[in-house]
Amino acid sequence: xxxxxxxxxxxxxxxxxxxxxxARLINVNSELMLxxxxxxTLGWQSIIETLDNVDIYQRRYMxxxxxxxxxxxxxxxxxxxxxxxxxxxxxxxVKETRDYLPQSATEQVNNLLNEFNRGTFKVRRxxxxxxxxxxxGSQRFFGIINDNFSTGLVFEFIRLGRYIExxxxxxxxxxxxxxxxxxxxxxxxxxxxxxxxxxxxxxQGAYREEAKxxxxxxxxxxxxxxxxxxxRSLNTCLREIDKCVAVLPNNSLLxxxxxxxxxxxxxxxxxxxxxxxxxTFLDNLQGKISNLDQRIHKSWFHLHA
Amino acid sequence: MAISWKNYPTSPFFDEYLNTSQRFRTHTKKIxxxxxxxxxxxxxxINNATESAIKSMGxxxxxxxxxxxxxxxxxxxxxxxxxxxxxxEWDKVEKGLEQRVKALNLFIEDCYNDQKFLKESxxxxxxxxxxxxxKEYCMGMKLKHSSWSSICGSDLIxxxxxxxxxxxxxxxxxxxxxxxxxxxxxxxxVFPDLFQHYGVMPVGAYPTKLYETLVSLSYxxxxxxxxxxxxxxxxxxxYYEHSxxxxxxxxxxxxxxxxxxxxxxxxxxxxxEGLVRVDVIYRRxxxxxxxxxxxxxxxxxxxxxxxxxxxxxxxxxxNAPGCGIADDKAVYSFVPEMIKFYLxxxxxxxxxxxxxxxxxxxxxxxxxxxxxxxxKPVAESGGYGIVIGKSASKKxxxxxxxxxxxxxxxxxxxxxxxxxxxxxxxxxxxxxxxLDLRPFILTGEKSYVTVGGLTRxxxxxxxxxxxxxxxxxxxxxxxxxx
Numbered sequence: 001x002x003x004x005x006x007x008x009x010x011x012x013x014x015x016x017x018x019x020x021x022x023a024r025l026i027n028v029n030s031e032l033m034l035x036x037x038x039x040x041t042l043g044w045q046s047i048i049e050t051l052d053n054v055d056i057y058q059r060r061y062m063x064x065x066x067x068x069x070x071x072x073x074x075x076x077x078x079x080x081x082x083x084x085x086x087x088x089x090x091x092x093x094v095k096e097t098r099d100y101l102p103q104s105a106t107e108q109v110n111n112l113l114n115e116f117n118r119g120t121f122k123v124r125r126x127x128x129x130x131x132x133x134x135x136x137g138s139q140r141f142f143g144i145i146n147d148n149f150s151t152g153l154v155f156e157f158i159r160l161g162r163y164i165e166x167x168x169x170x171x172x173x174x175x176x177x178x179x180x181x182x183x184x185x186x187x188x189x190x191x192x193x194x195x196x197x198x199x200x201x202x203x204q205g206a207y208r209e210e211a212k213x214x215x216x217x218x219x220x221x222x223x224x225x226x227x228x229x230x231x232r233s234l235n236t237c238l239r240e241i242d243k244c245v246a247v248l249p250n251n252s253l254l255x256x257x258x259x260x261x262x263x264x265x266x267x268x269x270x271x272x273x274x275x276x277x278x279x280t281f282l283d284n285l286q287g288k289i290s291n292l293d294q295r296i297h298k299s300w301f302h303l304h305a
Numbered sequence: 306m307a308i309s310w311k312n313y314p315t316s317p318f319f320d321e322y323l324n325t326s327q328r329f330r331t332h333t334k335k336i337x338x339x340x341x342x343x344x345x346x347x348x349x350x351i352n353n354a355t356e357s358a359i360k361s362m363g364x365x366x367x368x369x370x371x372x373x374x375x376x377x378x379x380x381x382x383x384x385x386x387x388x389x390x391x392x393x394e395w396d397k398v399e400k401g402l403e404q405r406v407k408a409l410n411l412f413i414e415d416c417y418n419d420q421k422f423l424k425e426s427x428x429x430x431x432x433x434x435x436x437x438x439x440k441e442y443c444m445g446m447k448l449k450h451s452s453w454s455s456i457c458g459s460d461l462i463x464x465x466x467x468x469x470x471x472x473x474x475x476x477x478x479x480x481x482x483x484x485x486x487x488x489x490x491x492x493x494x495v496f497p498d499l500f501q502h503y504g505v506m507p508v509g510a511y512p513t514k515l516y517e518t519l520v521s522l523s524y525x526x527x528x529x530x531x532x533x534x535x536x537x538x539x540x541x542x543x544y545y546e547h548s549x550x551x552x553x554x555x556x557x558x559x560x561x562x563x564x565x566x567x568x569x570x571x572x573x574x575x576x577x578e579g580l581v582r583v584d585v586i587y588r589r590x591x592x593x594x595x596x597x598x599x600x601x602x603x604x605x606x607x608x609x610x611x612x613x614x615x616x617x618x619x620x621x622x623x624n625a626p627g628c629g630i631a632d633d634k635a636v637y638s639f640v641p642e643m644i645k646f647y648l649x650x651x652x653x654x655x656x657x658x659x660x661x662x663x664x665x666x667x668x669x670x671x672x673x674x675x676x677x678x679x680x681k682p683v684a685e686s687g688g689y690g691i692v693i694g695k696s697a698s699k700k701x702x703x704x705x706x707x708x709x710x711x712x713x714x715x716x717x718x719x720x721x722x723x724x725x726x727x728x729x730x731x732x733x734x735x736x737x738x739x740l741d742l743r744p745f746i747l748t749g750e751k752s753y754v755t756v757g758g759l760t761r762x763x764x765x766x767x768x769x770x771x772x773x774x775x776x777x778x779x780x781x782x783x784x785x786x787x
Contacts, residue, residue, distance in 0.1 A: 004562065099552055153577070303579065304575040
């Protein structure tokens with residue numbers, strides 16, 4: 001397979017997954033804010049911070065008002081990761097790779113962008129319906145892919161992109177909680193925000209099955225970091241990445257790096273970390289994920305530079 | 306109520322279905338009767354079925370002047386009434402085209418080597434050596450099977466005498482063949498019964514023949530040389546065709562950035578497994594964009610060092626760089642002479658009478674009888690810059706003559722050909738519309754001519770502009786053995 005085609009497939013998948021994850025991130029925060037006493041802008045500021053978007057944001061907006069942040073995350077043209085831009089870039093990558101894709105997958109991406117551009121989606125707090133539609137739209141794309149492939153390079157690069165994006169976003173979502181609490185100087189939201197976190201990763205069922213009983217910080221963290229099987233735990237995502245890497249050529253360096261990240265997570269004692277320590281750990285983890293992404297580019301897309 | 310053929314005009318043009326006494330020709334009788342049994346409503350329904358088949362298959366094209374909008378490519382316009390040609394007639398055309406392209410290829414190789422034709426004929430040498438299509442770096446090159454224009458698309462018309470003439474030869478990067486193939490696929494869906502009863506000759510061999518042609522032009526000894534199709538990318542108007550052909554042949558569709566020429570002067574493609582050597586490049590980008598070191602320096606479409614690799618015969622570039630010198634309307638007028646010169650044969654298909662405007666006498670003739678002629682710039686394609694004397698205003702005439710005086714070598718004139726017509730659907734009725742035909746001729750170890758070709762039709766009443774970029778449509782072309 002041409003490196004360029006592989007790269008387009010990888011990024012197609014990342015952008016489609018990013019749409020879903022951004023929608024989830026807005027949702028988790030919307031719900032949290034309802035329970036947040038005091039200054040409501042702090043929670044929204046933490047989202048922008050965990051996404052490393054503060055500079056671009058502050059060039060456009062004065063305050064971290066909820067309406068501003070939602071607009072920034074969904075529609076802002078200057079935000080390279082807004083849902084709108086993610087959809088545009090997904091559609092561009094689809095166009096470049098459509099010979100590899102089932103027609104229904106191509107149409108799914110194009111339709112989602114067209115609907116979004118037509119203004120069918122009106123994302124506001126307390127109106128999660130349209131966020132769900134975006135999540136659904138992204139999932140349908142991957143559903144079509146899974147229904148049409150079970151092996152092969154196309155499938156692997158799409159899967160690889162999806163799980164890299166997901167690992168990145170889960171770690172950022174978890175980080176939102178640490179950062180927001182640090183900023184607000186309040187503490188102990190008891191089980192509320194962890195329950196909402198689970199809900200928004202569609203994890204409460206799976207968590208209940210494993211943890212039973214009360215929702216409590218340590219076990220939620222253990223679940224979201226280390227569970228093996230639930231598709232939105234860091235451990236599962238990394239193992240999926242490992243499976244993709246295993247069937248691709250020139251994979252030895254990357255295999256090792258993925259393994260190291262898994263090791264780091266499994267040997268940590270995140271269950272007992274306080275917010276500061278967790279934040280540092282997640283920050284570090286994001287660096288490692290970004291290294292994985294770079295290694296992927298070096299191994300298959302830009303190996304000829 | 307069924308439609309009627311009674312009021313269908315059959316003059317002053319040659320109509321391919323009906324003769325001047327309003328009778329069907331033998332090979333169109335059956336389909337003519339079938340169409341005559343349909344009501345306007347039936348016609349609309351068939352037209353809708355055709356359009357929706359094209360939409361769902363995603364057959365599209367784009368016009369350059371339009372701003373690129375994602376998902377807004379135009380559906381390919383196909384008129385569902387086929388154009389029908391008798392096999393006996395076609396056999397002769399086929400031979401004529403093979404002969405013609407053979408001579409053209411020999412001419413191109415001659416121009417870059419001994420220049421015998423230039424020395425021995427009346428052709429003005431500067432027509433070649435000063436042409437922007439002439440590439441100094443081709444001098445001394447001899448190619449496998451002397452195949453420079455390995456894929457040629459020649460445009461044919463039928464004049465009022467009902468005989469095919471060559472209007473022009475597109476030797477550089479002719480497009481349209483995918484639409485010929487897709488038109489047939491659509492028609493089979495819409496009219497499955499007709500095909501069973503008509504004995505229409507199949508067109509589907511083209512991708513295989515193209516593949517074999519490319520293989521035969523490879524310098525590598527491998528039976529399965531590494532071949533790629535080089536496209537300018539998704540914004541090109543013919544990208545649909547590029548991706549279609551690559552897929553049909555099972556070869557990679559690459560862009561310039563996917564290729565690299567290393568110090569060993571070989572071309573490699575960048576794959577996830579590393580660099581893979583490329584033997585044959587079927588390129589669909591223009592000469593000047595192939596290699597920034599040998600043409601347009603700002604070009605990001607091409608590959609640095611590509612021409613040098615080609616000169617060393619490390620890679621085959623199809624069509625060969627520099628083959629455009631014979632793709633010029635002034636050179637066109639010499640093709641019959643080339644056929645006699647190189648092949649010692651008489652031309653099987655004729656040219657249209659062509660007057661070079663650099664010739665003073667010819668210019669005077671055109672000036673006096675402007676209305677009878679069509680004026681064409683020699684180096685344009687796609688129907689751009691053509692002036693039809695009959696429909697030009699006084700001002701347009703003066704402007705055209707001024708342009709010619711300024712740069713006479715850049716213009717030719719041809720007597721206005723009365724393009725033939727064929728019944729064509731137009732909002733619930735059937736009317737005659739003008740058409741031409743673009744067959745494709747492959748030259749490798751063997752040669753091959755498409756069975757028929759792409760018929761292009763002017764959809765507007767009275768218009769003779771068939772280009773899809775300017776409101777033209779297309780038809781499926783049937784070669785029938787009757």
